[in-house]
Amino acid sequence: MSRLLWKPWVRSAIVTAGQLFANAFLNMSGANSVLRGDAMAIMMLNGCLVREEEAVVSVFDHGLLYGVGAFETLRLYEGHPFLLDDHLNRLNEGLKRMSVRPPYTTREWERQIGELTERNHLQNASVRITVTGGAEGLGLTASSYERPSTMIFIRPLPFEPGELFHKGKRLQVVSVPRQAPGGVEKYKTSNYLNSVLARQEVEDFPQTEGVMLTPDGALAEGIVSNLFFVSGGVLHTPSLESGILAGVTRHWVMELAGYLGFRVKEGRYTLEDLQQADEIFVTNSVQEMVPVYEFSGKPKRNPVITQRLYEAYQTFTTRLRSAGELRGRKLKQ
Numbered sequence: 070m071s072r073l074l075w076k077p078w079v080r081s082a083i084v085t086a087g088q089l090f091a092n093a094f095l096n097m098s099g100a101n102s103v104l105r106g107d108a109m110a111i112m113m114l115n116g117c118l119v120r121e122e123e124a125v126v127s128v129f130d131h132g133l134l135y136g137v138g139a140f141e142t143l144r145l146y147e148g149h150p151f152l153l154d155d156h157l158n159r160l161n162e163g164l165k166r167m168s169v170r171p172p173y174t175t176r177e178w179e180r181q182i183g184e185l186t187e188r189n190h191l192q193n194a195s196v197r198i199t200v201t202g203g204a205e206g207l208g209l210t211a212s213s214y215e216r217p218s219t220m221i222f223i224r225p226l227p228f229e230p231g232e233l234f235h236k237g238k239r240l241q242v243v244s245v246p247r248q249a250p251g252g253v254e255k256y257k258t259s260n261y262l263n264s265v266l267a268r269q270e271v272e273d274f275p276q277t278e279g280v281m282l283t284p285d286g287a288l289a290e291g292i293v294s295n296l297f298f299v300s301g302g303v304l305h306t307p308s309l310e311s312g313i314l315a316g317v318t319r320h321w322v323m324e325l326a327g328y329l330g331f332r333v334k335e336g337r338y339t340l341e342d343l344q345q346a347d348e349i350f351v352t353n354s355v356q357e358m359v360p361v362y363e364f365s366g367k368p369k370r371n372p373v374i375t376q377r378l379y380e381a382y383q384t385f386t387t388r389l390r391s392a393g394e395l396r397g398r399k400l401k402q
Contacts, residue, residue, distance in 0.1 A: 110122065111185065111188045112124060112185070112221060112222050112223070113181050113184070113185055115220075116173075118185070121222075124220075126201070127218075129204040130203060130205075131203065132199075132201025132259050134207070135202075135209070136258065137167055137202035138169070138258065139164055139169075139199075139200055140160075140257055140259060141156040141160045141197070141257060142257075142353075142355060143156045144194070144196070144226075144357075144386075145191070145195075145196060146386040146387045147192050147387050148186060148192045149388070150179065150196065150390075151385075151386050151387075151389065151390075152321060152389060153175070155321070155391050155393075156198070157175050157178060159255075159256065159317060160198065160257075162256065163258060164200060164217075167202070168214060169202055169214040169217050170214060170217060171200075172217050181221055182196055182221065182223075189223050191223055191225060193225075193226055193230075194223050194225055194226060195223070195224050195226060197220075197221065198219075198220075199222075200217050200219050201259060202214040203215075203217045204218070233357070234359060234379055237362040238276065238277065238278050238360070238361055238362075239273075239277040239363060239364075240277070240343075240361050240364045241270075241279050242279070242280045242282065242340065243281055245263065245266045245270065245281065246281065246283060246289075247281040247284075247290060247312055248263050248284065254309075254312045254314070255309060255314060255315035267281055267292045274292070279291060279292040280296065282340075283311050283312060287307070287337050287338065287339060288337075288342070289307055289311050289312060289313050290313040291351045291353075294351035294352055294353045294359075295313065295318065295319035295351065296351055297322065297349070298346035298348060298349045299346060299347050299372075300346050300347055302332070303331075304323075304332065304333045304334070304374065305338060305342070305346075306319065306323070306334075307335070308335040309335070310337075316353065316354075317392075318352040318353055318357070319352055321382075322352055322358065322378060324393075324395050324396070325378060325385075325395065326378060328381075328395050329378065348371075348372045348373070348375050349361035350372065358379050358382060360372045360375050
């Protein structure tokens, strides 16, 4: 088999998984960093440890050919996969919608993440899990996908704890509207072209986050984040009906805000609502919560509620597997 793999006609039928998926993950998630020696070069491919430069997937994989696949990006805190259950629930829901067989149980995913963490000597890191439809040949031949391909990448964090929160971000409204593939708006699928086109408009990404609007001009979300703002002491965020991603960190922050006694409203909002807001911040699983300190020439320099949420956020990162665990807990005074 090893001799066969190196024949030219076979070699032309495989592509490097690390190049296709790892680079996209790093650039789009804000987890970009340079690989540092062998410790950063090990990934999981179909349940096996492999060096990234040696990992290959078939060019007949429907994740490559047709975007059939889903992924999750999560963060490790002292080895703990924060909100892992929520990420895997969303992953499995997305796979079910695409008729892709879930390849592993939660315990099996966690075991693989643990092996990868140990092998790469990382306790605080970002992790990307990807599942594709697998090799099914040319054409839309598969009504369901029973042989999915799986990948897990791990990267050191490219910033110090609290660094992004204190630096903050700028916002730039992009012209590309949020248009998720029909039927899978709330899932994190491998069809990421909409976000890629928006990203190409922002020169200093990720220091500047792009704000995407709905086709009819309402607020949607960031290119790689969900959007929140505070007005009159109330926390606001665009509703899922606007076609945005059902962000795991978005849901977590909403639960956390309720736990702290803040009122949270989902709805349809405009750029004017954002411009008049007292505070603005964006969320994703790797960057957590990042304040926006200026938007449309107006400073937002006193993020009182954002600061309170961020500080509370940090107290749970090594403990929770799901945002639902917060329900029923009593707030310590």
